Amino acid sequence: LSTDVSIIQCKSYEQGPLKSALTEALALIGGIESFVKANERVLIKPNLVISTSKGSAVTTNPELIGVIIDMVRSVGAHPIVGDSPGIESAKKVAESSGLMDVVRDKKAEFIELSTPVNIEYRKGKKFKRFVVAKEALDADKIINVAKLKTHAQMYLTMGVKNIFGCVPGKRKAQWHFTAGVDTDSFADMLLDLYNLMNPALTVLDGVTSMEGNGPTSGDSRETGFLLASSNAIALDHAAALLICADPKDVPILKRAMANKLSGSNMDDINILGQDNATQALRVSDFNFPPLVSTNFVQKLPDFIERRLRKSISSRPHIESTICTLCNICVSICPTEVMTNIDEMGVKINYDGCIRCFCCQEMCPHRAITVKEGWLKRLIPGI
Ligand code: SF4
Numbered sequence: 120l121s122t123d124v125s126i127i128q129c130k131s132y133e134q135g136p137l138k139s140a141l142t143e144a145l146a147l148i149g150g151i152e153s154f155v156k157a158n159e160r161v162l163i164k165p166n167l168v169i170s171t172s173k174g175s176a177v178t179t180n181p182e183l184i185g186v187i188i189d190m191v192r193s194v195g196a197h198p199i200v201g202d203s204p205g206i207e208s209a210k211k212v213a214e215s216s217g218l219m220d221v222v223r224d225k226k227a228e229f230i231e232l233s234t235p236v237n238i239e240y241r242k243g244k245k246f247k248r249f250v251v252a253k254e255a256l257d258a259d260k261i262i263n264v265a266k267l268k269t270h271a272q273m274y275l276t277m278g279v280k281n282i283f284g285c286v287p288g289k290r291k292a293q294w295h296f297t298a299g300v301d302t303d304s305f306a307d308m309l310l311d312l313y314n315l316m317n318p319a320l321t322v323l324d325g326v327t328s329m330e331g332n333g334p335t336s337g338d339s340r341e342t343g344f345l346l347a348s349s350n351a352i353a354l355d356h357a358a359a360l361l362i363c364a365d366p367k368d369v370p371i372l373k374r375a376m377a378n379k380l381s382g383s384n385m386d387d388i389n390i391l392g393q394d395n396a397t398q399a400l401r402v403s404d405f406n407f408p409p410l411v412s413t414n415f416v417q418k419l420p421d422f423i424e425r426r427l428r429k430s431i432s433s434r435p436h437i438e439s440t441i442c443t444l445c446n447i448c449v450s451i452c453p454t455e456v457m458t459n460i461d462e463m464g465v466k467i468n469y470d471g472c473i474r475c476f477c478c479q480e481m482c483p484h485r486a487i488t489v490k491e492g493w494l495k496r497l498i499p500g501i
């Protein structure tokens with residue numbers, strides 16, 4: 120598996136600069152024709168996590184999807200745009216972000232990744248069975264178009280994490296339940312799922328990224344680059360280094376390294392692009408979410424480990440003055456530990472909370488923030 124990653128400066132979502140930057144990025148790794156062939160049905164999979172306003176950094180930028188639609192058509196293939204957000208329809212999110220305008224303008228097909236299919240995956244390192252969307256399996260090729268954003272549970276969401284959208288709607292929450300508080304286990308699942316779906320090409324939208332309270336309530340940050348690779352692990356690794364994150368702090372990369380997956384060793388990654396791209400485009404002051412580091416408790420007896428892990432790990436906090444009592448978080452919580460007590464607002468039973476941060480991700484009003492665990496606040500170095 121190739122570990123080539125192209126990194127190209129791109130500071131604008133205007134069609135001209137965007138098209139020339141992406142063309143250059145793809146040319147360095149073989150051109151669009153080396154990833155898709157004539158007559159293939161190509162699923163272009165953006166990040167459509169939640170409804171948002173036009174131009175926001177919550178979703179993959181619609182103009183980038185428009186450029187990719189044209190590129191897929193240029194080789195005689197058939198582009199289909201689709202995703203499966205956690206609670207809303209993909210169409211609703213695409214309307215809010217402006218993507219549907221682009222899809223209509225380009226007269227492209229748009230689909231919901233909504234039909235669940237059980238699939239066995241014997242090659243999975245840890246997870247051998249998945250429920251994924253039939254629409255994604257039916258595509259001849261997948262082009263994975265991720266957004267660079269912070270993520271409360273996974274630290275960063277990039278190429279590998281974006282493939283989680285191939286799991287239909289609320290079934291995503293069941294995976295959080297399966298993995299429990301164990302972020303490594305969730306990362307292992309995401310890596311197995313990524314290898315199962317095996318996108319032909321991953322493009323990372325880092326023209327404008329999201330920092331802080333991501334992946335839906337953070338702040339836009341001009342980072343000014345596009346990355347492209349057939350290997351999303353290598354791409355994620357290169358992107359993490361570009362924004363000066365330690366790859367070991369990104370659970371997906373940490374687990375990829377532990378399992379020696381292709382693209383996990385930076386020495387093997389071949390960066391292509393402007394001379395010295397990683398230096399020239401480096402962002403040294405990106406605002407990351409609190410680190411969830413619970414490794415040292417793993418050797419303790421189970422019952423102490425569980426208690427310690429929860430007191431160290433970050434937890435969701437509801438800002439009652441912002442909360443509109445819309446109940447979306449209550450309906451999405453996989454462990455059903457959130458309750459809406461009308462006069463008192465939404466309450467969380469932290470004993471049962473698995474720190475999946477689905478509530479923080481899905482809150483449409485930015486009312487949920489991530490607070491460090493009480494023990495971590497007391498002893499910052501742990
Ligand atoms: S999703 Fe956000 S606004 Fe809605 S009830 Fe939950 S915390 Fe409040």
Ligand code: SF4
Nearest residue numbers: 452472473475476478
């Ligand atoms: S309260 Fe939030 S973080 Fe905790 S389990 Fe429910 S959705 Fe996940």
